[in-house]
Each structure stands twice: as structure tokens, then as C-alpha cells.
Amino acid sequence: MSNTDTTESQRKGSHGSHGPIGRHAIEAFALLGHKTRLEILLAIWKAHDLRADDNAVAFSQIRKRVEHDDPGNLRYHLEQLDGQFVRQQADRGGYELRVPAQQLIQTVIAGAGVHDEYLEPTDIDQQCPFCGAQTVMSYREGILFWACHECGGMTPGQDFASFDPPGPLTAHPFDPAGLDEWTPDELRAASTVVGRRRLRSAFDGVCPNCSSPVDSWFDWCPDHNSDGCDDCGLRFGTTAHFRCRTCDHHDGSTPKHLALFHPAVVSFYDNHGISTRVRADDFEHARRIYSLMLSHQVTVVEDDPIRVTVTASQDDEMIRLTFDETVRVVDVCR
Numbered sequence: 001m002s003n004t005d006t007t008e009s010q011r012k013g014s015h016g017s018h019g020p021i022g023r024h025a026i027e028a029f030a031l032l033g034h035k036t037r038l039e040i041l042l043a044i045w046k047a048h049d050l051r052a053d054d055n056a057v058a059f060s061q062i063r064k065r066v067e068h069d070d071p072g073n074l075r076y077h078l079e080q081l082d083g084q085f086v087r088q089q090a091d092r093g094g095y096e097l098r099v100p101a102q103q104l105i106q107t108v109i110a111g112a113g114v115h116d117e118y119l120e121p122t123d124i125d126q127q128c129p130f131c132g133a134q135t136v137m138s139y140r141e142g143i144l145f146w147a148c149h150e151c152g153g154m155t156p157g158q159d160f161a162s163f164d165p166p167g168p169l170t171a172h173p174f175d176p177a178g179l180d181e182w183t184p185d186e187l188r189a190a191s192t193v194v195g196r197r198r199l200r201s202a203f204d205g206v207c208p209n210c211s212s213p214v215d216s217w218f219d220w221c222p223d224h225n226s227d228g229c230d231d232c233g234l235r236f237g238t239t240a241h242f243r244c245r246t247c248d249h250h251d252g253s254t255p256k257h258l259a260l261f262h263p264a265v266v267s268f269y270d271n272h273g274i275s276t277r278v279r280a281d282d283f284e285h286a287r288r289i290y291s292l293m294l295s296h297q298v299t300v301v302e303d304d305p306i307r308v309t310v311t312a313s314q315d316d317e318m319i320r321l322t323f324d325e326t327v328r329v330v331d332v333c334r
């Protein structure tokens with residue numbers, strides 16, 4: 001199996017878990033490690049009006065919302081937040097949330113790590129592309145899974161029964177707040193939208209979690225067997241990898257999928273009357289685009305350094321992208 005020369009230390013850069021970013025994170029969480037402080041942030045956020053010119057919330061108002069019986073102590077906690085999370089508007093006599101605090105509150109509302117949501121495996125109207133069986137959506141620990149319980153999904157060469165869920169087809173981080181808002185079919189389409197957004201960001205070189213640079217490379221399996229490979233265990237023998245240098249976020253994708261991000265491919269399909277856009281409320285179309293993506297042909301044309309082509313065809317016409325060893329498109333051929 002070929003790999004790049006990206007070492008662990010290169011991937012982590014100079015900001016490993018003990019570097020300056022780790023220290024800043026520890027300091028920020030220490031600052032918030034008190035129930036009253038989170039209550040203060042929520043109280044200011046609740047008073048926030050997106051359309052208002054003045055969002056400064058007076059101390060008396062904060063005190064009313066937090067219901068703290070010691071105003072001196074409440075003021076102490078508020079002062080601890082002043083600067084990093086809260087800004088005092090002296091001229092307007094109140095406090096405002098700074099952008100990092102707004103993002104933090106949005107994370108709390110999205111429910112990540114707060115609600116322990118769970119979705120039992122639920123049938124959706126999409127057959128497994130590999131064995132034709134009914135597929136299911138399920139959710140646990142913040143991940144939305146689409147899976148086939150009859151075959152190995154994307155990992156046919158591994159003991160798929162030991163996976164939870166067995167036969168994973170896709171797995172995407174998904175905030176629990178969105179879980180009840182969609183039907184199971186729509187969840188499948190919504191997870192496609194979320195997965196594409198995150199993959200697109202990594203493919204464009206920015207970590208979707210922490211906005212740091214991303215390293216990318218190909219792994220490929222020279223003697224691959226797509227029905228159950230003893231060497232790699234995966235459905236597809238060529239995988240593009242993306243790893244964040246700071247937070248270690250990792251995403252892997254078949255290059256079939258990456259081709260859909262290239263403007264020449266988007267325009268190729270558009271010329272054939274097909275929009276590659278996926279919307280969460282259009283499950284039918286999301287299903288169609290998934291089939292289209294799977295129909296792309298992947299070939300390793302050179303192995304040192306690796307060159308990978310992806311070919312899409314419609315009505316006797318074709319387009320071919322060539323990726324280099326850093327997963328950048330270096331050639332487009334029509």
C-alpha cells in the first residue's frame with residue numbers, strides 16, 4: 001500500500017495537544033468551568049436581538065435572568081468572562097457577547113455533547129448499491145450512520161458484524177438538534193449535505209472543525225478485490241485522506257466523490273441537464289446524485305508519484321480529472 005511521506009509530527013505541526021493551542025483551550029474551558037458563568041452567557045444570549053442596534057444587557061437584567069442570590073459573586077463571575085467572552089459597553093451601560101461566546105452558545109444549542117440522542121436503525125427508501133438490500137439510518141454519539149446490515153457496506157473485507165452499525169455506507173458528524181427535524185429519508189439527504197460540506201472544506205485545504213491547514217494524500221491497494229479485499233478490507237481500493245495539522249480531524253473519501261466538487265465536472269453534468277446540487281428536502285435527487293457518483297471510474301495511472309484519474313460519462317461523452325499525490329486536480333480532459 002502506498003502512502004505519502006506525511007509524518008505524524010508534520011501532521012500535528014507545532015500545535016500538538018501540549019502546544020499553545022492546547023494551553024489556550026485549557027484556559028478557555030477553565031474560565032467556563034462554572035455553572036454560573038454559562039448561565040450568564042445564556043442570559044445575555046437570550047436577550048440578544050439580531051436586528052437591534054444595541055444589544056448591551058444591563059447587569060440588573062442579567063441578575064434577574066440568572067437568579068443568583070449574591071450580586072457581588074455574580075458580578076465577580078461576569079468580570080471573569082469580560083474580555084474573552086463578554087464585552088462591557090460602558091457607554092451603553094451593559095454587556096454584550098463576543099463572537100466566540102455566540103459560537104459557543106450555538107454549539108450548546110446544537111446539542112453536541114449535551115443531549116445523549118439515539119436513533120434506532122430505521123429503514124429508508126434506498127437500496128444498498130452493492131447488494132440491493134434495504135438500508136437503514138441510525139444515530140449514536142453524535143454520528144449519523146447510513147448502513148446496510150446485509151453486506152459489508154464500505155468495508156466488505158472486514159468482519160462487518162463487529163462494526164456498530166454493521167455494514168457502514170456513510171458516517172457523518174451530525175448535531176442532535178437537527179435529528180427530530182427531518183424524516184428518516186430526509187436525514188439521509190441531510191447527512192449527505194453535511195458530509196459534503198465537511199469533505200469539501202478538507203479538500204479545499206481547511207479543517208472543517210478548527211480552520212487549520214489540512215494535509216492530503218492517497219492510499220491505494222495494488223491487488224484490490226472490491227468484493228472483499230484481504231489486503232485493505234475496503235470496498236474501493238483508492239482512498240483520498242485529509243488530516244488536520246492541529247486537531248487531528250481525519251476524513252477519507254473515494255476520489256469518485258471529489259470529482260463532484262470540480263467546476264468542470266459540475267458544468268459537464270449541467271450540460272447534460274443534471275444538477276449536482278443536493279438539498280436535504282429532495283431525497284430523490286440526493287439518491288440520484290449518489291448513484292451518479294458511484295458510476296465514476298477510478299484508475300491509478302501512475303504509482304510513483306501516484307496519479308489517479310476519475311472519469312465521468314454521459315450520453316457517449318466523458319470527462320476525466322487527474323489528481324496528483326496531494327489530491328489536487330492537475331489535469332482535466334474532455
Ligand SMILES: [Zn+2]
Pocket residue numbers: 128129130131132133148149150151152153167
Ligand atoms: Zn449491502
Ligand SMILES: [Zn+2]
Pocket residue numbers: 221223224225229230231232233234237
Ligand atoms: Zn484492497
Ligand SMILES: [Zn+2]
Pocket residue numbers: 207208209210211212244245246247248249
Ligand atoms: Zn482541525
